[in-house]
Amino acid sequence: MPDSEQLSKPKFLFDENVDRRLEIFLKQQGLDIIRKSKQLSNGKLSEFSKSEKRIFVTNDSDFTDRLSYNEETIFSIVWLRISQRRIESSKQAFLKLVNETKPEDFEGNLITLYEDRFEISPLSSEEA
DSSP, X not given: OOHHHHHTOOEEEEOTTXXXXXXXXXXXXXXXXXXXXXXXXXXXXHHHHHHHTEEEEESOGGGGOTTTSSTTTOSEEEXXXXXXXXXXXXXXXXXXXXXXXXXXXXXXXXXXXXXXXXXXXXOOSSOO
């Protein structure tokens, strides 16, 4: 892999509600993942995502509210729509997402991740 691709790998911020087994597995695959303190508010998490250019990964549907969480307030969101009881499916779906996208596909977007596919839509606060 060329150095330029290595430098542009996406960075992730995992919400407290994401299964740690997924985090551990993805770190073993070489992904840059951090998790912040449980005491941080949703607003602080979104600020950190924006300032550090980290893709926020969550199971929380609150982050799909584009009036509160849009391209002005958060870098990017991956909303997990796979049951946490299906950890192997989560691992494979997340790897597929990372392998089939480029880092620039994330910025300013909400990515909804299902077992068999993912959907990318803009985080625009304006109604479509």
